[in-house]
Amino acid sequence: MADNTDPLVLFMPSGKRGRFPHGTPILTAGRELGVYIESVCGGRGICGRCQIEIQSGNFAKHGISSSGSSISPPGPKEQRYAKKRELKPGRRLSCSSTIQGDLVVDIPAEVQVNAQVVRKADDGRYIERNPAIHLCYVEVPEPDMHNPLGDFDRLKAALIKDWSNSADGNSNWDDLTIDHHLLTRLQPVLRKGQWKVTAVIHEDKSATHPALIGLYPGFHNEAYGIACDIGSTTIAMHLVSLLSGATIASSGTSNPQIRFGEDLMSRVSWVMMNPDGREAMTTVVRKTLNDLISQVCGEANIVADDIFNMTFVGNPIMHHLFLGIDPTELGVAPFALAVSSAVQIFASELDLQVNPGARVYVLPCIAGHVGADAAAVTLAEGPHRQDELMLLVDVGTNAEIVLGNKERTVAASSPTGPAFEGAEISCGQRAAPGAIERVRINPVTLEPRIRIIGVEKWSDEEGFEEESAIHGITGVCGSGIIEVVAEMYLADIITNDGVIDGKMAKKSDRIIANGRTWSYILWRGTQELTITQTDIRAIQLAKAALYAGIRLLMDKMGIGAIEQIRLAGAFGSFIDPKYAMILGLIPDCELDNVHAVGNAAGVGAKMALLNRNHRREIEDTVRRIEKIETALETDFQQHFVNAMALPNKVEPFPKLQKQIKLPDINTQTATETTANSQPRRRRRTRGS
Numbered sequence: 001m002a003d004n005t006d007p008l009v010l011f012m013p014s015g016k017r018g019r020f021p022h023g024t025p026i027l028t029a030g031r032e033l034g035v036y037i038e039s040v041c042g043g044r045g046i047c048g049r050c051q052i053e054i055q056s057g058n059f060a061k062h063g064i065s066s067s068g069s070s071i072s073p074p075g076p077k078e079q080r081y082a083k084k085r086e087l088k089p090g091r092r093l094s095c096s097s098t099i100q101g102d103l104v105v106d107i108p109a110e111v112q113v114n115a116q117v118v119r120k121a122d123d124g125r126y127i128e129r130n131p132a133i134h135l136c137y138v139e140v141p142e143p144d145m146h147n148p149l150g151d152f153d154r155l156k157a158a159l160i161k162d163w164s165n166s167a168d169g170n171s172n173w174d175d176l177t178i179d180h181h182l183l184t185r186l187q188p189v190l191r192k193g194q195w196k197v198t199a200v201i202h203e204d205k206s207a208t209h210p211a212l213i214g215l216y217p218g219f220h221n222e223a224y225g226i227a228c229d230i231g232s233t234t235i236a237m238h239l240v241s242l243l244s245g246a247t248i249a250s251s252g253t254s255n256p257q258i259r260f261g262e263d264l265m266s267r268v269s270w271v272m273m274n275p276d277g278r279e280a281m282t283t284v285v286r287k288t289l290n291d292l293i294s295q296v297c298g299e300a301n302i303v304a305d306d307i308f309n310m311t312f313v314g315n316p317i318m319h320h321l322f323l324g325i326d327p328t329e330l331g332v333a334p335f336a337l338a339v340s341s342a343v344q345i346f347a348s349e350l351d352l353q354v355n356p357g358a359r360v361y362v363l364p365c366i367a368g369h370v371g372a373d374a375a376a377v378t379l380a381e382g383p384h385r386q387d388e389l390m391l392l393v394d395v396g397t398n399a400e401i402v403l404g405n406k407e408r409t410v411a412a413s414s415p416t417g418p419a420f421e422g423a424e425i426s427c428g429q430r431a432a433p434g435a436i437e438r439v440r441i442n443p444v445t446l447e448p449r450i451r452i453i454g455v456e457k458w459s460d461e462e463g464f465e466e467e468s469a470i471h472g473i474t475g476v477c478g479s480g481i482i483e484v485v486a487e488m489y490l491a492d493i494i495t496n497d498g499v500i501d502g503k504m505a506k507k508s509d510r511i512i513a514n515g516r517t518w519s520y521i522l523w524r525g526t527q528e529l530t531i532t533q534t535d536i537r538a539i540q541l542a543k544a545a546l547y548a549g550i551r552l553l554m555d556k557m558g559i560g561a562i563e564q565i566r567l568a569g570a571f572g573s574f575i576d577p578k579y580a581m582i583l584g585l586i587p588d589c590e591l592d593n594v595h596a597v598g599n600a601a602g603v604g605a606k607m608a609l610l611n612r613n614h615r616r617e618i619e620d621t622v623r624r625i626e627k628i629e630t631a632l633e634t635d636f637q638q639h640f641v642n643a644m645a646l647p648n649k650v651e652p653f654p655k656l657q658k659q660i661k662l663p664d665i666n667t668q669t670a671t672e673t674t675a676n677s678q679p680r681r682r683r684r685t686r687g688s
């Protein structure tokens with residue numbers, strides 16, 4: 001029992017603190033406070049996974065004066081490790097060093113002991129580790145004639161003796177089970193290792209029992225996991241060290257299901273119309289996942305057999321097809337998921353070529369249209385962890401929207417359609433080299449400047465012509481479409497109700513008649529790229545659907561303004577928030593508080609891979625999120641009609657207007673134009 005005179009120890013970055021008697025091993029102190037410090041060798045001074053750094057100085061805020069003299073000097077175990085494996089300056093082994101006074105202990109973000117590991121850039125955030133996989137080195141008593149216990153039972157007894165209550169503060173391994181695939185290999189492995197083995201234990205509350213899922217002869221010092229985001233367009237995979245938390249390889253590829261249908265609706269239709277359609281799409285996605293696994297393993301120079309845990313996220317249709325579930329029910333009201341809670345399953349049941357004992361955790365889905373990908377974005381960005389209201393928008397064929405704070409969170413999806421991805425636009429295309437991604441229009445001459453993917457220079461800069469010739473200028477991608485429509489509005493080429501103004505033809509020969517409407521020539525080259533009135537309408541319909549969904553959630557929360565906006569996904573990464581706001585795609589907000597968060601779904605998957613608490617956190621959050629079905633809400637239609645105007649018929653966007661002068665709003669025209677506008681019929685599926 002510690003008393004008030006015992007040394008005070010503060011662990012960073014978690015901030016957990018407590019008093020411990022002199023001589024307490026730092027590893028033990030950390031464990032008692034629930035600070036996850038890795039250990040594979042059980043404190044034998046072999047694995048080096050328990051490294052820490054002592055912060056020196058006077059930490060007045062915490063009332064601690066910490067110095068190297070408050071920790072025991074390196075003993076023989078630590079000296080041996082430092083000599084054999086090199087301990088970086090300032091690093092200590094927490095299993096072999098004891099508390100001698102007040103301390104501030106830093107857990108390095110990544111304790112790298114494996115020299116071959118190559119770090120890959122990820123979003124760089126620190127994720128405290130508490131994985132579902134433990135590596136436990138153990139020495140097992142040899143069998144003898146007087147003790148009839150089986151090899152597994154003696155191994156289990158040794159694990160309980162050395163490790164129970166140390167790998168995880170709440171561990172109870174009395175009911176440890178062994179996977180069947182290991183039973184047949186157990187005896188040769190024990191003998192090969194001369195009764196010294198490294199056990200791989202999987203333990204997670206939502207799985208039934210802690211289980212022995214892998215076994216290595218002798219000492220083994222690495223285990224890996226995979227975090228994967230299965231999008232309807234692309235699949236992104238990260239290979240992560242479960243012991244250091246480092247992302248060591250990443251890869252991505254197109255979702256091969258595209259050949260069955262570009263958007264999700266057509267994939268569901270494919271399943272409905274082809275008896276083996278579901279199976280075909282499940283097979284191709286799993287094959288691609290296996291290809292990606294080989295790729296990341298090759299890049300990191302590891303074997304897939306060392307992969308023991310995987311987390312997956314995806315929209316509901318991707319989620320179902322990956323798990324081998326027929327998604328037909330998601331295509332029609334009431335859009336019933338086969339399962340909305342998190343799924344724990346063997347990787348082998350999903351044909352994934354990793355260690356036969358590997359376990360898969362699939363994050364929960366929020367609703368029939370708001371998937372595990374939106375749950376992962378929520379986990380990554382954490383509206384439920386803060387006081388300020390945060391809006392998360394993941395734009396795809398359908399937009400998934402989450403709005404809330406720690407008090408309350410609501411979610412919905414909006415049928416935006418594929419316009420933001422370049423479909424339904426006459427010169428639209430997917431984001432690829434040669435696609436126009438940035439547009440500026442001179443408000444006096446109406447001459448455009450453009451930038452294309454793959455070329456850094458603007459079109460009026462020297463060298464653009466030569467560099468752009470490599471790819472050609474092939475079309476306009478989603479971010480380019482947002483910019484060109486917004487710039488046309490700022491240059492008065494279109495009115496605030498979205499009509500291309502024929503009067504502007506007097507000002508520029510880029511405005512041309514197109515039947516009864518007008519078009520704007522964005523690019524004259526080998527291929528002429530023109531923005532037509534129909535294109536503008538498609539963007540208006542898409543953005544109005546998105547905004548109406550957001551507005552509905554704001555009504556539910558009883559709020560008129562949003563403090564923070566996060567744009568997730570590939571589309572969110574490339575659109576300029578300013579232009580998104582000028583179009584009225586997202587609500588008025590301080591521009592500095594609008595951020596693209598890239599593949600936040602992948603980050604959420606990685607958080608769930610590395611820390612079981614994050615799994616419980618998102619399971620609990622998803623249970624509490626209120627699901628709003630936009631199709632059932634009578635106000636959706638009115639919000640949609642208002643949002644057809646640029647940026648909006650009734651909302652003045654004061655924060656945006658402080659920074660950008662918007663053309664005068666002509667509400668009369670807007671009313672006339674939008675009176676006949678209808679939100680697109682709810683698409684039957686949602687996409688990412």
Ligand code: FES
Binds near residue numbers: 041042044045096
């Ligand atoms: Fe293995 Fe400290 S726990 S070296």
